Amino acid sequence: MSAGPPVAVELRRVEVPLVAPIVAAHGVESVRKVVLVRVVDEEGRSGWGECEALAAPTYTSEWHDGAWAVLRDHVVPAVLDGRPPKVVGHPMAWAAVEVALVDLSLRAADRRLVDVLGAARPAVASRAVVGIATDPDALVHAVGERIAAGHRAVKLKIRPGADVEPLRAVRSAWPHLALAADANGSYDLDAAQALLRAVDDMGLDHVEQLLPAGDLVGAARLRQLTDVPLALDESLVRADDLAAAVALGAVDVVNLKPARVGGLTAATEVARVAREAGLRVLCGGMYELGVGRAVSLAVAGSVLVSDGADIGPTSAYVRRDLVPPIELDADGALPVPHGPGIGVTPDAAVLEDVTVERWVGERR
Numbered sequence: 001m002s003a004g005p006p007v008a009v010e011l012r013r014v015e016v017p018l019v020a021p022i023v024a025a026h027g028v029e030s031v032r033k034v035v036l037v038r039v040v041d042e043e044g045r046s047g048w049g050e051c052e053a054l055a056a057p058t059y060t061s062e063w064h065d066g067a068w069a070v071l072r073d074h075v076v077p078a079v080l081d082g083r084p085p086k087v088v089g090h091p092m093a094w095a096a097v098e099v100a101l102v103d104l105s106l107r108a109a110d111r112r113l114v115d116v117l118g119a120a121r122p123a124v125a126s127r128a129v130v131g132i133a134t135d136p137d138a139l140v141h142a143v144g145e146r147i148a149a150g151h152r153a154v155k156l157k158i159r160p161g162a163d164v165e166p167l168r169a170v171r172s173a174w175p176h177l178a179l180a181a182d183a184n185g186s187y188d189l190d191a192a193q194a195l196l197r198a199v200d201d202m203g204l205d206h207v208e209q210l211l212p213a214g215d216l217v218g219a220a221r222l223r224q225l226t227d228v229p230l231a232l233d234e235s236l237v238r239a240d241d242l243a244a245a246v247a248l249g250a251v252d253v254v255n256l257k258p259a260r261v262g263g264l265t266a267a268t269e270v271a272r273v274a275r276e277a278g279l280r281v282l283c284g285g286m287y288e289l290g291v292g293r294a295v296s297l298a299v300a301g302s303v304l305v306s307d308g309a310d311i312g313p314t315s316a317y318v319r320r321d322l323v324p325p326i327e328l329d330a331d332g333a334l335p336v337p338h339g340p341g342i343g344v345t346p347d348a349a350v351l352e353d354v355t356v357e358r359w360v361g362e363r364r
């Protein structure tokens with residue numbers, strides 16, 4: 001195992017164009033910006049992590065520029081000094097460093113993340129996520145393309161006014177498709193109740209995060225009114241949040257995103273709370289690039305997750321990735337990368353091409 005703090009930490013701002021703008025209730029993105037973290041030990045070995053914070057603080061309070069500053073000015077100096085960062089919040093920034101440190105220590109010990117997590121599956125069932133659509137015909141076409149590509153399950157992004165009609169169009173076209181919806185917290189209680197009444201007969205796999213993140217009491221009220229399984233995503237920043245949601249009776253399905261909850265240790269804790277409560281757990285994505293996606297797939301294929309991955313191949317949304325493409329197999333599943341450490345290593349030439357800023361901190 002790697003001993004002591006890393007001798008250097010490199011941060012890179014990476015920008016990759018999206019295949020098409022991503023439209024969700026929290027905003028529109030056309031370029032995927034991430035911060036890539038590389039930690040280096042005394043023997044020159046590297047470990048990698050990826051900060052998934054979006055370009056603007058619209059999904060959660062974290063955002064790309066803020067994460068860059070928090071990493072450079074607070075998290076990395078503490079890690080280089082060998083002390084825990086005194087940072088409140090910013091779980092995605094910390095997750096990137098935690099994953100990089102885990103990757104480094106696993107590589108130093110010649111071990112793999114999939115083995116450490118307890119991987120039950122070499123590949124995980126995927127679910128295509130399709131952005132908000134107002135034209136039902138275009139939506140049915142887009143969903144058809146994803147099904148033709150091999151997906152067996154689909155989640156539609158919805159918001160008030162772009163919800164029942166699109167869902168009904170897809171349900172009519174594919175009566176038996178595993179279909180879910182994600183509102184990204186864009187409903188109030190009255191609108192959420194009306195939506196759940198309107199979709200009650202659609203046989204949805206689940207409806208995710210109708211109410212804003214902090215409204216667990218409202219989420220519990222909704223759950224008393226419907227038999228549609230209700231998922232939480234943005235509400236679950238820490239394992240304590242899930243414990244509160246369970247105590248209130250506010251959740252059926254946990255969308256576990258390792259980055260959003262603050263890394264692998266935190267994800268393991270959230271999964272433990274979910275398992276003890278008998279909840280379904282799926283592993284969600286953040287439109288991450290290959291480093292983050294490898295970690296998501298390792299988690300999705302592990303004992304932490306019961307319901308596969310809410311994600312597809314990165315080629316569905318970015319024109320270029322840092323690692324070789326991970327594509328759907330013949331069964332519509334995504335293979336879990338099985339290389340050393342987190343399973344993948346960024347391609348050096350691609351990394352140079354897509355880096356727009358670089359910063360290195362060294363142990364004093």
Ligand code: MG
Binds near residue numbers: 209233
């Ligand atoms: Mg979600």
